[in-house]
Amino acid sequence: MRAFLSLTPDAETAMTISQWSALCWPMIERLVPVQNYHITIAFLGEIDGAVQQSIVEDIENRNLGGAFALALNRVGYWPDARVLWLGSDKACEAANKLAQTCKQIANRSGVRVSGKKFEPHITLARKPVVAPPAALIDPDFTVQFESLQLYQSILDRSGARYVEVESFRL
Ligand code: 3AM
Numbered sequence: 001m002r003a004f005l006s007l008t009p010d011a012e013t014a015m016t017i018s019q020w021s022a023l024c025w026p027m028i029e030r031l032v033p034v035q036n037y038h039i040t041i042a043f044l045g046e047i048d049g050a051v052q053q054s055i056v057e058d059i060e061n062r063n064l065g066g067a068f069a070l071a072l073n074r075v076g077y078w079p080d081a082r083v084l085w086l087g088s089d090k091a092c093e094a095a096n097k098l099a100q101t102c103k104q105i106a107n108r109s110g111v112r113v114s115g116k117k118f119e120p121h122i123t124l125a126r127k128p129v130v131a132p133p134a135a136l137i138d139p140d141f142t143v144q145f146e147s148l149q150l151y152q153s154i155l156d157r158s159g160a161r162y163v164e165v166e167s168f169r170l
Helices: 011-024 049-060 093-108
Strands: 002-007 039-046 068-072 074-078 083-087 121-126 141-145 147-156 159-169
Touching: 002 093, 011 121, 011 141, 039 093, 049 093, 049 147, 049 159, 068 093
Parallel strands: none
Antiparallel strands: 002 039, 002 147, 068 141, 074 083, 083 121, 147 159
16 A cells, blocks of 8 residues: 555544645645545555554554654645645644654654655645645744654545554554
């Protein structure tokens, strides 16, 4: 399966972010659906059952560092990937450590984590027709994360669908 490890915002905060996003960018036709909001910690790519089991066991035996809060107070746009995202104005040590741990765990199971420098973010829109204007209202959200999820990513004609496979307490 195509898989990744991520953090999922609680439903209430996710809805608030989604409402803010819809108000800020009414001109963007396809904002990411609120059900798909997540912060990718490690993109694993295609993994088979044995690798999945090994990663799950390793995570279960690790100290993941405990629950933490992340400020989501900065909007960014990566022009190459054409991704509009919501992230943080400063580094979050807990998130960075978690990403490092997950990368090590993946490597131990023979999975090379792809992606550039880790930048915790929620993708709000992909490939808008034009670069989005600045947000009308600056974001100032805080999300509390208690668990890490292993997701399967299913790509079909309607886009990406994420199915939770496992959840681990931080
Ligand atoms: O968390 P975001 O939305 O930035 O773009 C994909 C999405 O990122 C990313 O993994 C997340 C869940 O699908 N992704 C997809 N293919 C990838 C790849 N080959 C990838 N990240 C790194 N390398």
